[in-house]
Amino acid sequence: MIGRLRGPLLEVGDEDAIVEAGGVGYIVRCGVRTLAAMPKPDAEILLHIESQTREDGTRLYGFLNKDERQAFQILLTVQGVGPKAALSVLDVLTPVQLAQAVAQDDKASVGRANGVGPKLALRIVVELKGKPLTTAVFEPVALRPDEPLKPTVNGESVAALMGLGVSETQARLAVETALRDLGADAALPLVIRTALKNLSK
Template sequence: MIGFIKGVIEEITEDSVVVDNNGIGWQVFVPGSSLAGNIRQGEEIKLYTYLSVKQDSLSLFGFLNRDDREVFIRLLDVSGIGPKGALGILSVMSADDLRFAVLSDDAAAIAKAPGIGKKTAQKAVLELKDKFKLDDAFEKKLAHEQEKAGAAAAQAGAETDAVQALVALGYSGTEAMQAVRKVGAGEDMDSEAILKAALKYLF
């Protein structure tokens, strides 16, 4: 099994990315929630993967963290839900939201996923309920919120440093801020990477 893949995003499609790893382009199917603002062409990325093996095809599914992958695998244990269905569920709701939906018998929330009907959603609740614990669900949600808050604070600091560096180079504060905002900095970009990207907009 391929545990993860790390490389540069070469291409982004409606439901997948192509990751250039040492000259080989791997097509990896990812949740729509990951594509929304979290993945950008040309950036380096690490995806935790699951390889789906069928009689006539091999498909690689990728996730930004291990928890999403584990929940994806849990969904595959539900009769009637295949890889594309599981990916669809994680495209409309986070792993945390899914756990709480299952624990609160909220099949309607799961049924909003493309290709997942009411009966399949109810089956997911029934079959997953004994695999999720309320205490664990709260702990993981809190950990994820703290992680996001820490990443947001670090990103804000990196952007501030980049703006200050641009001002030191002779640009006005307004020009510097506009250039940094145009970059749309990702969470893995430090102040130096943001500065280099912003300078391309200014030249």
């Protein structure tokens, strides 16, 4: 089993990346958030890997930190959640945000993930109760149980682009790239303008 890969980043596609390790190019499936945070080709990268073996072979899933891999593994324990749905959830919620959503029974936030309907979102929230989604310190008591997750610049920017007819995958990639360049505290209008510029390149 492969636990992590370190080496030059050869290519970045819409759904996966190719990382060279020991002279072999490994195709690694990644979420949009992970792909957007990757360096330029030829730069060295370290990915934490989860391997999934099925009848058609072994597929590698890559994450930039251990928390994301851990959340992915735990999401897969939920009935009806496969790798694609798990990646979709982590595209819209970080592990800490997912833990917060679970603690608050906020199935609406989980249901924002592409391909995750209301029933599956509810199952995720119910079945993940008490499970260690992140190693970060998280205090749900500091929040009211009925208080929903606040809209984020990331989420609102993606929604704005999708309202303009941009596909969800393209919108998320463009926004993540914009936030990486501008910083996490960038204002919403600036993020949207920058993301639109990224799409026009």
